[in-house]
Amino acid sequence: MNEQAARKVELMRAIETADTKHEILSEDDRLYASRSARELANWQAAEGKGAPALELFLQQRADLVTKRLAERTPAFASFLHRRPLMPAFAVLLPILGFLAGAGLDRIADPHRVDLLSAPLLLIIGWNLLVYLALIVWAVIPSKRTGWASPSLLRRLSVGAAGLPRKLPAPMAAGLTQYIADWSQLAAKLTSLRLGRTVHLAAAAFALGAIASLYARGVTTAYAAGWESTFLDAQQVHTLLSALFAPALAVFPLQGFSLADIQALRFVQEPSPAGGARWVHLYAATLLLFVVLPRLVLAIVSALRARLIARRFPLDLGQPYYRALADRIGASGPAVLRVIPYSFTVDESRHKGLAAIAAKVLGEQAQLMLRPSSPYGEEPKDTLRDARLDDADVAVTAVLFNLAATPERENHGAFLDYLARNTPRGIAVLLDESSLAERGAGQAGFDARLEERASLWRQFCQYHGTTATVVDLLHPDKYPLDVGAGLATSRLS
Known part of the structure; x- marks a missing residue:
């Protein structure tokens, strides 16, 4: 059962369970839905020469139940057309990330490339810290699905918590329960999608910064150099050698010596030579440390989310x-x-x-x-x-x-x-x-x-x-709706 079918089936369960007095779904409605869905399930089972498929039966029954309720209650129909925030969020956040990176004018001065650029070092350092946190999170067991709060996951998976007006009381109770239950059931899936979106946004941010560097370099002559109160040329050379070592190992870029670093120290006026070399090093380093790892993480999260969405883990043993x-x-x-x-x-x-x-x-x-x-x-x-x-x-x-x-x-x-x-x-x-x-x-x-x-x-x-x-001596004293079941504790 895929995600969309599971969502509708879970919605049907919440409404039927809340409607204990059959105020919005009569016994005839339920019997009709069960009979029609059973006929289709039996027909497909006969075609395949197998047993009736419970998943198909539940999907067809959920379609019939929700369609009938939507015809009777326009407010419920509007709820059915409500969309979660995750799809829009997945598109907007990477776009905003790219624009933010492209607008980051201070990776270097507008007219110079700072070898000790604080924004560049912060971008790389932050991403390395994120990778370390992901490794720790994977190694240390936790009941949490991720760093996102439950309220954020709920809004992304089911949208706003508010319900349409003019809903019958049992239906309102059922929808409220559905929102709570589905938020919990889909928490892992939503967390994976959120992780994919955040990784894409981080990669887009770095790409925006790279694009900003090259775009400004078309119309501006960069002057390369560095300055520091506490570091000398030897220490700066050691730092930059470690920072740019992966880029120099992967790409055919021009390296640098201690003498190059000493010559590029800002004293009075920056040197007008060598700016392009450092732009290429910055771009290659961002590509290796940020863009590519984030894209890999985004792909992994997307594949895991796709597997869950195609085979949603709905417990049919309830x-x-x-x-x-x-x-x-x-x-x-x-x-x-x-x-x-x-x-x-x-x-x-x-x-x-x-x-x-x-x-x-x-x-x-x-x-x-x-x-x-x-x-x-x-x-x-x-x-x-x-x-x-x-x-x-x-x-x-x-x-x-x-x-x-x-x-x-x-x-x-x-x-x-x-x-x-x-x-x-x-x-x-x-x-x-x-x-x-x-x-x-x-x-x-x-x-x-x-x-x-x-x-x-x-x-x-x-x-x-x-x-x-x-009342065990009079078991019919309290109605226990067939199909509603006993309420059981949910383990997080």
């Missing part, structure tokens, strides 16, 4: 996609793994969990119920035999009793351990069945129940997860 895949038989049964914490699951509640798995992951979903983890024990001991990175598990859910009071050193430590060691993240189920049985019929019970649920939600949010309240 509950939402697994539930849709179940409708076309594009994958095997999805597995919901439930890890109870200080919670004994009896037969009735086990059936409730199975019903929730079917609602969330499709009718063919399977339930994997692990033994309850004892209260207060170390998670690494109770879960030593659990394969938390099992690729066959679509969702790992921690099951808590809503009647319990969350404790950071016990419940929180358990959540933190699972979040660190479960690649796809975790979900949290809060079972209210036992609490509801004890408080049924009591005055003000509903308010106390909501207060306890709110406490747990805040607690889980603090630990990077999202909690879902369920």
Whole structure:
């Protein structure tokens, strides 16, 4: 699935997940989109004598869903036509870089070539420092995608954060979630494109400086020389020999001796001879130290970005996609793994969990119920035999009793351990069945129940997860939209 298709599929997921009450997409709308997309996927599978392609099904379904929403809501149509800032930024920044380099009149005096030109040395020194930082960044592991801030990457990947007016509330919530999710999903791709653009701009800046040198030399007779309060001719010769050694080794340029350097020292009037030689050395040095390395880095970033854009890494193992895949038989049964914490699951509640798995992951979903983890024990001991990175598990859910009071050193430590060691993240189920049985019929019970649920939600949010309240004795009490799935923590 390429980047554009993944963007639309992710947009569809965000909207459908937010529209839990089917206010903007009715059940008929969803069934029609699924049926039409499934027919096309099955037709192409029959042509190729293979299984239905989930990616094609999702792309076609996303096209149908977004098209229908755009027809009904003009504000959503305007959002669809919104373009990220990256394409325009990728064109403008190199142009501005070239113009800035071309306007840098003080690489030398308008009428002289300064052998110790501060702008030249700064350009080369800065680029060498950048290369060193890139090497360090590549060697030292980091969770960051680059030097750019998340807000800059978001604006470049999805544009402005503001939404069009007159959007239905569920759609506005879905688009807000889409902006947050896509910014995170596309962060690496946008970072590579930004790096490519910055490298091109740096190369363009150096090319602009070279062009400025030669253009001014057409109408001006450069006089070459140098002056320094603290350096003598020998030290200047050593410095320039090291600086221009690569250019002299690669290009057939005229070299210089210590006597040449001594003769070019500015005393009263600069020498009118030899300016062209130093212009060529400056240009060749900028070419070798700045232009060519930056172009190579830009090409590498562009190729890496192209690979990601052509095969965008969208995790189709998420509950939402697994539930849709179940409708076309594009994958095997999805597995919901439930890890109870200080919670004994009896037969009735086990059936409730199975019903929730079917609602969330499709009718063919399977339930994997692990033994309850004892209260207060170390998670690494109770879960030593659990394969938390099992690729066959679509969702790992921690099951808590809503009647319990969350404790950071016990419940929180358990959540933190699972979040660190479960690649796809975790979900949290809060079972209210036992609490509801004890408080049924009591005055003000509903308010106390909501207060306890709110406490747990805040607690889980603090630990990077999202909690879902369920009643395992009455699994249909709370709607869990098929395809919406359970909210899971995202690991950065």
